[in-house]
Amino acid sequence: MNQIFALADCNNFYVSCERVFDPKLEKKPVVVLSNNDGIVVARSNEVKALGVKMGAAVFEIENLIKQHNIRLLSSNYTLYADMSNRIMETLSMFTPDMEIYSIDEAFLNLAGFKNSLTEYGQQIRQTVKQWTGIPLSIGMGKTKTLAKIANYIAKRSEKAQGVLDLTDSPYTERALSQVPVEKVWGVGWRTSAKLQKMGINTALELSRADVEKIRDKFGVVFARVVCELRGEVCYSLEQNPPAKKSVSVSRMFGEAIETKEQLMESAATYTARAAEKLREQHAAAGLITVYVATSQFIKDTYFNSLTVKLNVSTNNTFELINAAVWCIENLYRENCQFKRCGIILNDLVPQENVQHSLFDNTDRQKSKRLMEAIDKINCKGDASLRWAVEGLNQSWQVRFKRLSKRYTTNWKEIPEVA
DNA sequence: TCTGGGGTCCTAGGACCC
DNA sequence: TCTGGGGTCCTAGGACCC
Numbered sequence: 001m002n003q004i005f006a007l008a009d010c011n012n013f014y015v016s017c018e019r020v021f022d023p024k025l026e027k028k029p030v031v032v033l034s035n036n037d038g039i040v041v042a043r044s045n046e047v048k049a050l051g052v053k054m055g056a057a058v059f060e061i062e063n064l065i066k067q068h069n070i071r072l073l074s075s076n077y078t079l080y081a082d083m084s085n086r087i088m089e090t091l092s093m094f095t096p097d098m099e100i101y102s103i104d105e106a107f108l109n110l111a112g113f114k115n116s117l118t119e120y121g122q123q124i125r126q127t128v129k130q131w132t133g134i135p136l137s138i139g140m141g142k143t144k145t146l147a148k149i150a151n152y153i154a155k156r157s158e159k160a161q162g163v164l165d166l167t168d169s170p171y172t173e174r175a176l177s178q179v180p181v182e183k184v185w186g187v188g189w190r191t192s193a194k195l196q197k198m199g200i201n202t203a204l205e206l207s208r209a210d211v212e213k214i215r216d217k218f219g220v221v222f223a224r225v226v227c228e229l230r231g232e233v234c235y236s237l238e239q240n241p242p243a244k245k246s247v248s249v250s251r252m253f254g255e256a257i258e259t260k261e262q263l264m265e266s267a268a269t270y271t272a273r274a275a276e277k278l279r280e281q282h283a284a285a286g287l288i289t290v291y292v293a294t295s296q297f298i299k300d301t302y303f304n305s306l307t308v309k310l311n312v313s314t315n316n317t318f319e320l321i322n323a324a325v326w327c328i329e330n331l332y333r334e335n336c337q338f339k340r341c342g343i344i345l346n347d348l349v350p351q352e353n354v355q356h357s358l359f360d361n362t363d364r365q366k367s368k369r370l371m372e373a374i375d376k377i378n379c380k381g382d383a384s385l386r387w388a389v390e391g392l393n394q395s396w397q398v399r400f401k402r403l404s405k406r407y408t409t410n411w412k413e414i415p416e417v418a
Numbered sequence: 419t420c421t422g423g424g425g426t427c428c429t430a431g432g433a434c435c436c
Numbered sequence: 437t438c439t440g441g442g443g444t445c446c447t448a449g450g451a452c453c454c
Contacts, residue, residue, distance in 0.1 A: 034422035041422065057421040075422085102454045188452050219428065221452080248424060297421070342423090426453075435443080 003233065004117070004140055004167055006108040007147040008091055008124065011135045011155065013104035014042035017083045018073055020133035021407045021415055029070040033058065035398045036252055037074055074403040082408045086132045094124050099237045107144060109237050121163035140165040141172075144235045145228035148185040149175060149203060169231075176204035176229065186225040191218060203229060243348065244281055249274045250342025253396040256295065260332045263292060263341060264325060265391030270343045271317070271324040272387060276378070278315035278345060279371060284354050286313040286347030288320055290327035295339040304331050313347070313354045316367050317374070320345075321387055 010016060014032040019025045029046035033039065040047075040056045047070060052061055064070060084103045092098050097109035113120050121138040128136055139150025146166055153175055154164035166172050182192035184203050194217075200206050207229035215223035224234040249270040257263060267290055278285060291305035306327040314320065324343060356364070374385050405413035 036420090036422075038421050055421080059420045105454080186452070190451065219451090221428065244425080246425070250423065252422070295421085424454090427451090429448100429450085431447090433444100433446085435445105436441105 002111060002142070003237070004110045004113075004142070005144050005147040005237070006110045006117075006121065006138055006140045007101075007144070007151045008106050008108060008128075008136050008138050009151050009155075010087065010104035011137060012042060012044055013084075013134070014075060014080055015044045016134050017080050018076070018404055020083070021079075021404065025071060029068050030073065031070060032073050032075050033402070034075060036254060037072070037399055037401055038252070041075060072402050074401060076404050076406065078406045078409050079404065083132060083134060087128055087134055087136070090128050090131050091124065094120070094127075097237055097239060099239055100241070107147065107237055110140065117165045117167065118163055121165070122161070125162050135162070137162045138164075140167055142167055142231045143228040143233050145185050145225060146172065146231065149179055149229075152179055152183055172231075173204060176207055177202050179203040181206050184225065184229070186222065191222065194218075243283065243350070245348060246344055246346050247274050247277045247281070247283075247285070247348070248342060248344040249277070250291075250340065251398055252340045253338070254399045255396065256337040256339045257396045258335065258337065260328065261391070262396050263332055263338055264328050264389055265394060266341045266396050267292075267324045267328050267343065268321050268387055268389040269391070269394070270341065271320050272390060274343045274345050275315055275317040275320050275371075276375060278348070279351075279375060281348075282351045283348045284313040284315045284351050285320070285345035286310055286349065287345070288323045288327075289344040289346065290324050290331065291342050291344075292328070292331050292338055293340045294337050298337065300336075302333060302336055306331055312356060312362075313349050315351060316362075316371060317387065318367070319362075321389060325389065 015025075015030045018030065018032065027046070028044070029050065030044040031040045031047050031052070032042040034041045038058060040052060040054065040058070040061075043052055043054065050064055050068060052064060058065075058072070065072065080103060088100050088106060091106050091108065095108045095110060099107045101107055110117060110120065117140050121140065125136055125138060128134060137151055137154040139147050139152070139154045141147040141150050150164045150166040154160045154162055157164065164175075166175055179202060181187055181195050181201055181203060182189065184206060187195070187206075195206065200209060206226060209226055211223050211226050214226050228234050251266070251270065253266065257266075271288075287307055287309055289305055289307040291303065293303040294301050308323040308327060310319070310323065377385050405415075407413060407415050
């Protein structure tokens with residue numbers, strides 16, 4: 001049976017979330033910044049029109065910021081995650097077949113609503129706008145890749161009014177010819193440079209390329225992109241997302257640090273957070289990797305990592321921190337300006353499938369209850385129970401100078417009506 | 419001076435075995 | 437010690453996504 005894929009994608013998601021709670025930002029140039037307020041991770045249309053690129057460093061656009069009074073905001077992930085949940089809940093009322101693809105995107109299967117796809121799309125769009133305040137665009141196509149293309153045009157075309165149905169083939173070719181090849185889902189900057197050298201500049205030209213040649217040159221994954229552009233389904237809807245294969249936590253520090261103690265504190269803090277994530281997913285890890293690095297922009301760069309294989313897969317914070325501490329002991333270097341530290345947990349297995357070792361003398365039931373108790377206390381608000389090695393003042397913490405409030409998830413920060 | 423964070427999949431090459 | 441092919445497993449690195 002033919003599927004009809006619709007991609008619902010929020011417009012300028014982070015900026016739109018901020019605007020819902022601060023309407024003064026409406027129609028003004030607004031950007032949301034990364035951790036440490038370093039680079040641009042979301043832009044309003046006004047800012048895109050000024051030519052500011054995704055990922056631009058703040059210091060590079062100082063002039064534009066002053067000239068056009070661009071509003072800068074630190075990223076407020078708590079707010080965005082909560083808004084995302086509300087949007088996904090709303091979308092799920094329109095079809096039983098839905099895949100949440102990212103924080104601001106979902107694929108919907110709309111087969112069976114064939115008579116009035118565009119109308120139905122408008123209805124979805126208006127409902128989400130009304131219930132959550134977030135504008136979104138919807139593109140429909142025979143494959144996910146074509147739905148992405150449709151969405152790309154829906155966002156930019158006045159005529160489309162935010163919804164474009166490309167399931168009808170005569171329009172598909174015209175649409176493909178309007179989309180630059182680097183905007184196709186699965187084409188990154190490296191591939192697009194190679195394609196352009198081969199004279200392939202638009203999605204339409206890519207769809208007409210020789211699949212065999214493409215497979216030889218770029219691999220199997222990319223060959224699928226070409227097939228999908230032609231309407232051949234290679235990626236189906238994944239309603240039950242597969243279990244995660246890795247969990248990671250990493251941050252750049254607000255200021256570079258030099259002492260082993262500070263590096264320990266950060267590694268322990270990130271490990272504690274990673275262990276929490278594991279427990280949220282009811283998983284346990286068999287491998288932990290710790291890496292440390294200086295800034296990439298200094299003369300004497302240093303990057304190193306260590307991986308520890310755990311005797312018994314675990315999601316116990318204490319055991320994981322022990323391993324992380326050992327790694328830092330062996331990674332630390334004196335007189336080194338550390339700017340980043342990260343933890344990656346691999347070889348994840350479901351918590352209940354953990355293979356016990358003969359030589360394991362830990363009371364696993366007891367440690368499980370302890371972790372549950374800690375999570376229960378910590379989920380009530382700011383992390384209140386911490387391991388001593390995480391440190392108390394955490395001078396290396398990330399900077400957030402322009403943070404908006406947690407309007408929807410913290411009673412103290414709920415908006416007030418004057 | 420100042421440049422994010424969290425994921426996935428594939429491939430090439432080395433180690434090791436028969 | 438070298439000769440040789442075939443297979444598996446693991447890892448590092450590349451490319452992509454949001």
